[in-house]
Amino acid sequence: MSDDFVLPRISAFKRDKLGSIESRRIRRAGRVPAVVYGHEQEPAHVCVEDHDLQNLIKNRERVFEIDVDGQVEETMLRELQWDTFGTQVLHVDLIRINASERVTVEVPVRLRGTSPGVVSGGILEQPLHTLELDCLAHNIPDDLPVRINALEIGDAIHVSDVEVPRGSKIHNEGDQVVVHVIAAQPEEAEAEVSDAAAESGEAAESAAE
Structure with missing residues (x-):
């Protein structure tokens, strides 16, 4: 990766509690629950600011850095979970990468x-x-x-x-x-099929009589 290549960076915050109730609390605070996994490390449960994530989505950024208490990791957006109306991101999965590696x-x-x-x-x-x-x-x-x-x-x-x-x-x-x-x-072929079906129907009616 060249020295002048700079990835966008957003802040992330550790999540000590898990579960649906905690996730709803996080969303009410304007953040989105997230999981970071990969590179043979334990998954990290974090959350990110909703407006930061929306800016990344708007700019079609798929690879970016997250800063968790000063520890910076390169990640790639793996999956977004949206609400029923497709307006709010409920959860995001991120995978650890090296931006210069192949995917x-x-x-x-x-x-x-x-x-x-x-x-x-x-x-x-x-x-x-x-x-x-x-x-x-x-x-x-x-x-x-x-x-x-x-x-x-x-x-x-x-x-x-x-x-x-x-x-x-x-x-x-x-x-x-x-x-x-x-x-x-061709319309002619369709007409032939229709005529054949009609003739078949007439023949069936005659036989029934």
Whole structure:
């Protein structure tokens, strides 16, 4: 990791008591219960200021430092638990890391552009919405952009076609389809199916008579 690379840092506070009642008390005080684990160390039960956590989420920061009574650890956001309405974070899981080490994370695929195949009547299908990326912890992208501007009917973009940040690699099989455009079912074929169904129904009624 370069000397000029600086991770964002937030303060964390040790939790001496556990349980749902204590967690509610912590939330009423404007903080969020959290657990820090990993690197073959005992899990640490802490809490962080809600506004600090919300700022990290808003800025899409996934790797940051936490300062617990002067002891600073590099961590990565592993899981957020939200309330029913998706407005309040109830709990957060953090994993200890070294920001210069490699991690494997699920990164969303973001389609960019308009497919000419869709414009001409084709149907866009996206079998893979996330990809498993191996990269440096401090270099996790927000998403993996996939441009579909050249996709005609019958064309596909495979995992091996997706561009990734320098030094990163995708664990998914290269021949897996990320997105493709298929031909829509011809109206004539649909009409034939409908006619055949109608004829079958008429024949059944005649037989019943």
